[in-house]
Amino acid sequence: MIHLEKRPQPSKFWAGFTPVLAVIATMIAGGIMFWMLGKPPLEAIRTIFWDPLFHETFGPYSRPQLLVKAGPLILIAVGLSLGFRAGIWNIGAEGQYIMGAICGAAVGLAFYPSDSVLIFPAMVLAGALGGWAWAMIPGVLKVKFGTNEILVSLMLVYVAENLLASVSQGLLKNPEGMGFPGSRNFRDFPAAYNTELISGTGMHWGVAAAFVAVIFAYILLTRHMLGFQVRLTGEAPRAARFAGVNPTRLILFCLGTSGALAGLAGLFEVSGPAGQVTIDFNSGYGFTAIIVAFLGRLHPIGILLAGLLMALTYIGGELAQLMLGLPAAAIQMFQGMLMFFLLAMDVLSHYRIRLNTPATV
Amino acid sequence: MTGDTRHQNALLTLEGMTKAYPGVVANDQVSFSILPGEVHALLGENGAGKSTLVKMIYGLVKPDAGQMTLRGESFAPVNPAAARSSGVTMVFQHFSLFDALSVAENISLGMDNPPDRRVLSARIREVSQAYGLPLDPHRVVGDLSAGERQRVEIIRCLLQDPKLLIMDEPTSVLTPQEVDILFKTLRKLTAEGTAILYISHKLEEIRTLCEHATVLRLGKVVDTCDPREKSARQLAEMMVGDTLHVPSREAADPGPVALSMTDVSMKSPSEFGTDLRNISLEVRKGEVLGIGGVAGNGQDELLAVLSGEGRAQTGAITLGGDDITLLHPNARRARGLLTAPEERLGHSAAPDMSLTENALLTGAVREKLVDRGFLKWGRTEDFARRIITAFDVRTPGPDNAAGSLSGGNLQKFVIGREVLQRPDVLVVNQPTWGVDASAAAAIRQSLLDLAHHGAAVVVISQDLDELMEVADRFTALNEGRLADPVPTQGLDVETIGLMMGGVHGETAA
Structure with a gap:
């Protein structure tokens, strides 16, 4: 008989090793699924995990995509993880991402066609402020009136989506766009374009910002009093009050930081890979980042790896659809399996498995 | 009576009861018998295995080995309902009652086949009168005192016509007068042949109430005795297996007013809490003020208003002459007012964080563990190590989670953390709650030493023996009001009981 026995303290070894185990388990289970669909399992797995990075012909195209997709996911997830650590649930990063993009783009477009070097920094600032302000709405409402930040931040996503539709057909519409909805393309506005920093890598300012955010979050959580207060509030809210943590300030800090980082992600996306403000500019990064944050165990380094892994399965999944004709549903199943195994394997770090039977029943 | 005759006449016999948890054997070959109509004490320090043992008898925990015999028949309850149907009931230390429901509703929720509500109410009245435990079945539990809540639990058990009643620390929440009533009820029950298995840390109580005691240490039966023939100190030494260090105090002249x-x-932040009303007190340097009172009379609120977690609506608090009414917890710490709340897990310590991190929790300001916002982990770990050494905290090291420590060890850590920061004023709530005898003695000694070195100490506690031992002056909280303090010396139980019950003035003057 198998039974689980709680470990007195979570195992550090297993906490690090379970993600590897989960990827292997996903490959096996996914391989069986692909085989049952009549596709060659090994080739499908290779297409998803290997080809995006190392295929001779596709590699050069898909490799930059890895950082392009992972960048915003990591940037947003790092911000969210601070709040999640403290028990403050910002579910509306998608809305803050949109608002960051709108505000940042608006500042840039207002100065078209200037070539001042100050334009891009001003846009970055405006993007961060836009996301920050949008996240302050649930923050202030929670602090002043005790509203639920989950509901308010989530509902503000839909408000932001409508604002996006409105500005891309109105305020920010390209005057030379022949009536099509959508702003000017930043590719034609060099002073405001978030260009690729190292050619062929997909590395743009947003990816750099994501790496910086990871480092900052790591230092904050392990070396700074504020990070300690964030963790303490999540672990034991009463003890946090006792230790002198001001809950109001902490709520506003967590929501504000996650909003600002989501806003930055939006700005870097709209001024770079997306290129313009359009009705369907947002693509769910704000929601996917929630999964990335939890996959990374709310730890900055974990989030960095989780973001890259998530981006890889997206790119690899698309490649597998293209090359092997796998149905999109099968790819989503495969991604779902990965989430499932990652979370299910967590049990190993909290429990140990015993195979013996009790002496007496 | 010899072991053999005890065995033959026994109501319940335990033989070789064994239960192991990962890393610890909670019970190792425990055997003893309980006679009908006997009050049988189960003695032992925290972690000696008392709770595991009674949980096995009550069907909450399945033993790894061993057998029990109830009235000559094999007894192996699979759950509490099975235990109750065999006549074994239990009153827990922490009540499992719903504040918003009435007494009768609460009782019917805990019964296996509750009768009609009207019949039940009549039965509750009948039983409560028969055993001298007055209780109105229609009152809402949220309005009841702790003593009355306990009556609800006891009557719930009595309605099931028990043969064996297990009681875990029943008097920790009662006033001396309520304890008397409880003991009368218990004696009435035993006269009718009901056996009582009684767990308590209060050795004086065990000496007055119990006829037989089984002493557990580290999961094993180490001794049995008739507690009436032993002194409290002898009983304590049987539990600890060592000579007991009794706190000593040296008289010091009280200095100027510190707090x-x-x-x-x-106003209490929680709905069923108690508001503080017009509290005035003065504590001098070098003095220990003891604040007694039954749980839930404003103890938590008093600590909160002093620690800075709560904000007084009216009135003023001064520390060494300076007004600190509006200061935050850390500003108060910086000025020398330190506190230790009652609840260890989640309030005075974060259970899933390491001892080092918990040392930082209150030590950051006074021990200078933070430099411009950045944490000095090395210094913090040193501080944690100093606490562990100075207060004999049993743990493999400062990296261990606070929650992995036993209650007594964690409490030593929490008190040590505040004492080592050299407070001018220290306020502690229930400093030895659930702590074994030797750890409790060490904690009390440290509080006395602190006062001796010139600090003012406020001890809020429900343990009167503790307050008599450490306090220079005594007062009590009742429904959020504080009685006028009186010198502890020469104080009799009668006066204390009246102060705790809220009758202050002429008798307490």
């Missing part, structure tokens, strides 16, 4: 509260009122 004062004038007419402080505060």
Whole structure:
């Protein structure tokens, strides 16, 4: 008989090793699924995990995509993880991402066609402020009136989506766009374009910002009093009050930081890979980042790896659809399996498995 | 009576009861018998295995080995319902009652086949009168005192006509007068042949109430005795297996006023909490003020208003002459007012964080563990190590989670953390709650030493023996009001009981 026995303290070894185990388990289970669909399992797995990075012909195209997709996911997830650590649930990063993009783009477009070097920094600032302000709405409402930040931040996503539709057909519409909805393309506005920093890598300012955010979050959580207060509030809210943590300030800090980082992600996306403000500019990064944050165990380094892994399965999944004709549903199943195994394997770090039977029943 | 005759006449016999948890054997070959109509004490320090043992008898925990015999028949309850149907009931230390429901509703929720509500109410009245435990079945539990809540639990058990009643620390929440009533009820029950298995840390109580005691140490039966023939100190030494160190105090002249509260009122943050009403007190340097009172009479609120977690609506608090009424917890710490709340897990310590991190929790300001916002982990770990050494905290090291420590060890850590920061004023709530005898003695000694070195100490506690031992002056909280303090010396139980019950003035003057 198998039974689980709680470990007195979570195992550090297993906490690090379970993600590897989960990827292997996903490959096996996914391989069986692909085989049952009549596709060659090994080739499908290779297409998803290997080809995006190392295929001779596709590699050069898909490799930059890895950082392009992972960048915003990591940037947003790092911000969210601070709040999640403290028990403050910002579910509306998608809305803050949109608002960051709108505000940042608006500042840039207002100065078209200037070539001042100050334009891009001003846009970055405006993007961060836009996301920050949008996240302050649930923050202030929670602090002043005790509203639920989950509901308010989530509902503000839909408000932001409508604002996006409105500005891309109105305020920010390209005057030379022949009536099509959508702003000017930043590719034609060099002073405001978030260009690729190292050619062929997909590395743009947003990816750099994501790496910086990871480092900052790591230092904050392990070396700074504020990070300690964030963790303490999540672990034991009463003890946090006792230790002198001001809950109001902490709520506003967590929501504000996650909003600002989501806003930055939006700005870097709209001024770079997306290129313009359009009705369907947002693509769910704000929601996917929630999964990335939890996959990374709310730890900055974990989030960095989780973001890259998530981006890889997206790119690899698309490649597998293209090359092997796998149905999109099968790819989503495969991604779902990965989430499932990652979370299910967590049990190993909290429990140990015993195979013996009790002496007496 | 010899072991053999005890065995033959026994109501319940335990033989070789064994239960192991990962890393610890909670019970190792425990055997003893309980006679009908006997009050049988189960003695032992925290972690000696008392709770595991009674949980096995009550069907909450399945033993790894061993057998029990109830009235000559094999007894192996698979769950509490099975135990109750065999006549074994239990009153827990922490009540499992719903505040918003009435007494009768609460009782019917805990019964296996509750009768009609009207019949039940009549039965509750009948039983409560028969055993001298007055209780109105229609009152809402949220309005009851702790003593009355306990009556609800006891009557719930009595309605099931028990043969064996297990009681876990029943008097920790009662006033001396309520304890008397409880003991009368228990004696009535035993006269009718009901056996009582009684767990308590209060050795004086065990000496007055119990006829037989089984002493557990580290999961094994180490001794049995008739507690009436032993002194409290002998009983304590049987539990600890060592000679007991009794706190000693040296008289010191009280200095100037260190902490004062004038007419402080505060609304309780929780719905079923107690508001503080017009509290005034003064504590001098070198003095220990003991604040007694039954749980839930404003103890948590008093600590909160002093620690800075709560804000007084009216009145003023001064520390060494300076007004600190509006200061935050860390600003108060910086000025020398330190506190230790009652609840260890989640309030005075974060259970899933390491001892080092918990040392930082209150030590950051005074021990200078933070430099411009950045944490000095090395210094913090040193501080944690100093606490562990100075207060004999049993743990493999400062990296261990606070929650992995036993209650007594964690409490030593929490008190040690505050004492080592050299407070001018230290306020502690229930400093030895659930702590074994030797750890409790060490904690009390440290509080006395602190006062001797010139600090003012306020001890809020429900353990009167503790307050008599450490306090220079005594007062009591009742429904959020504080009685006028009186010198502890020569104080009799009668006066204390009246102060705790809220009758202050002529008798307590």
